[in-house]
Amino acid sequence: MRIFVTSNDYDLWKIITKGPTIPTKKSGDLIVPKSEDEWDEAEKAKMEKNARAINLLYCALCTNEYNRISACEAAKEIWDKLEIAYEGNNQVKQSKIDILVHSFELFKMQPNESISQMFARFTNITNGLKSLGKSYTESEMTRKILRSMPTKWDTTTSIIL
Known part of the structure; x- marks a missing residue:
């Protein structure tokens, strides 16, 4: 899987294994996620990479595996579920x-x-x-x-x- 992903885009592999950085902002004393309207171009690019990584994983999986991970919102979350399924804890x-x-x-x-x-x-x-x-x-x-x-x-x- 690593070879499949990195041959397409090495940054996608980093997003799959490390996770995307969700854009956040400071709201009072709290740090909260930004709405999509507040993302700058760099943040949009990172989130697009996460979407590309998810799509790549979807394309590499059979229907049964897709059903297992289809509710995940981040490539890292998909990867973690697949690791547990195939390698265990x-x-x-x-x-x-x-x-x-x-x-x-x-x-x-x-x-x-x-x-x-x-x-x-x-x-x-x-x-x-x-x-x-x-x-x-x-x-x-x-x-x-x-x-x-x-x-x-x-x-x-x-x-x-």
Whole structure:
């Protein structure tokens, strides 16, 4: 999603992740939102960017996801709901990381599994970890793949001996 949004406009990504700055004014001792008629050109431009970010998110989502977030008024609010839906709160996210780290640590090539199947399974684990904020270096991943290979391999049949 980050690539999709930033390829259109990097400022939209900042609005999605940080939120727009709602134009405000001082009213006595309180700070209150300005009405749209009171916005200056810069404030209008920022709010237009928020609307563009919302539109971009709408276009990227299926109908079910759209229904989940259609009442949101800010791109950041949409993004926060999608994060919770797909990643969960911090506790759920940490549990997912723990499960994937465990899978990484115990990773071994399965009997009758081809190298491409093994690598696809390994990539799913490491991509899942990276999407949750946990990543390994290329060196660590290479060592893990090499250690997970069988000691004897029949290259003609691609089967563990």
